[in-house]
Amino acid sequence: MKKIGIMGALQVEIDILLEKMDAHEKRTVAGFPFYCGKLYGNEVIITCCGVGKVNAAACTQALIDKFGVNYIINTGIAGSIRSEIRVCDVVISSDVTHHDVRKDQMTSLFPFQEVFQANGELIQMAKEACMSTLEKNKHHIGRIVSGEAFVSTTQLKNDIKEAYQPACVEMEGSAIGHVAFLNDVPFVVIRSISDNADEEAEMSFEAFEEIAAHQSAGVVLEMVKQMNLSEGYVKRS
Structure with a gap:
């Protein structure tokens, strides 16, 4: 049977998933x-990787090598970069990249990729899950960028916006996408907005962390609920 790997950086990002999981060890x-257990009949491996790209990369490789997952879904929270994307909206990754690595370095050095593309079918499934669980116009599809620092100044936010035109910023998704790309494993990143990546980010993060984390996890639950895994590909019921 095919396996789905689900990753969160913080325990609060996976708690609801664990509550719904059957007979896990x-x-x-x-x-x-x-x-390790099942969600809605699908075999899943859920993990908490901790904060930051190094942790996320190591955990992703372990998911692939030690547990043989065939699909990876990253759930969690993020800071909005665009004014139309508001707190508690959900962003689905079209692609991911590192905002703290120069673009020319990304393309001139292995693996010679400026961005890492999320899987089209997983994107569509996430979109449908959002449409069935969220209010209208509360989800967005766009680039998600990651770096090793919590973005909490307007200057840094604007610099990232100008360079990468992302929907939101966080600290793990690009590393997950990078490792998934190296291993040819389909992935998607789903993030609910906890703050606006500005001077009020820390206060907003504290206020909305749990709400946003649970909302992202709810979208993932709906995705898995609609999935039937069959040999070689994801098939929706």
Whole structure:
């Protein structure tokens, strides 16, 4: 049976998923917790990778090597870059990239990719899940960028916006997409907005962290609910 790997950086981002999981067992690899079980009849591995790209990359590789996942969904929270994307909206990744690595370095050095494309079918499934769980116009599809710092100044936000034209910013998705690309594993990143990546980001993050995390996880639950895994591909019921 095919397996879905679901990753969150924070425990709050995966708590609802674990509550819905059937008969799970916990394994620890390289310090990361991996919960193995089923969601709506699909075999899933849920993990909390911790904050930052290095943690996310290591955990993603473990998901692939140790648990043999065939699809990866990253759930969590993010800071909005665009004014029309508001707190508690959901962003689905069209692609991901690192905002703290120069573009010429991305293209001139292995693996010679400026961005990492999310899987088209997983994007569509996430879109349909958003449409069935969220209010109208509360979800967006766009680029998600990641870096090793919490973005909390308007200057840095504007610099990232000018250079990458992303929908939102966070600290893990690009590393997950990077490793998934290297291993030819389909992925998608789903993020609910907790703040506006400006001077009020920390206060907004504290106020909306749990709400946004649960909203993103709810979208993932709906995705998995609508999925039937069959040999070689994702098939919707």
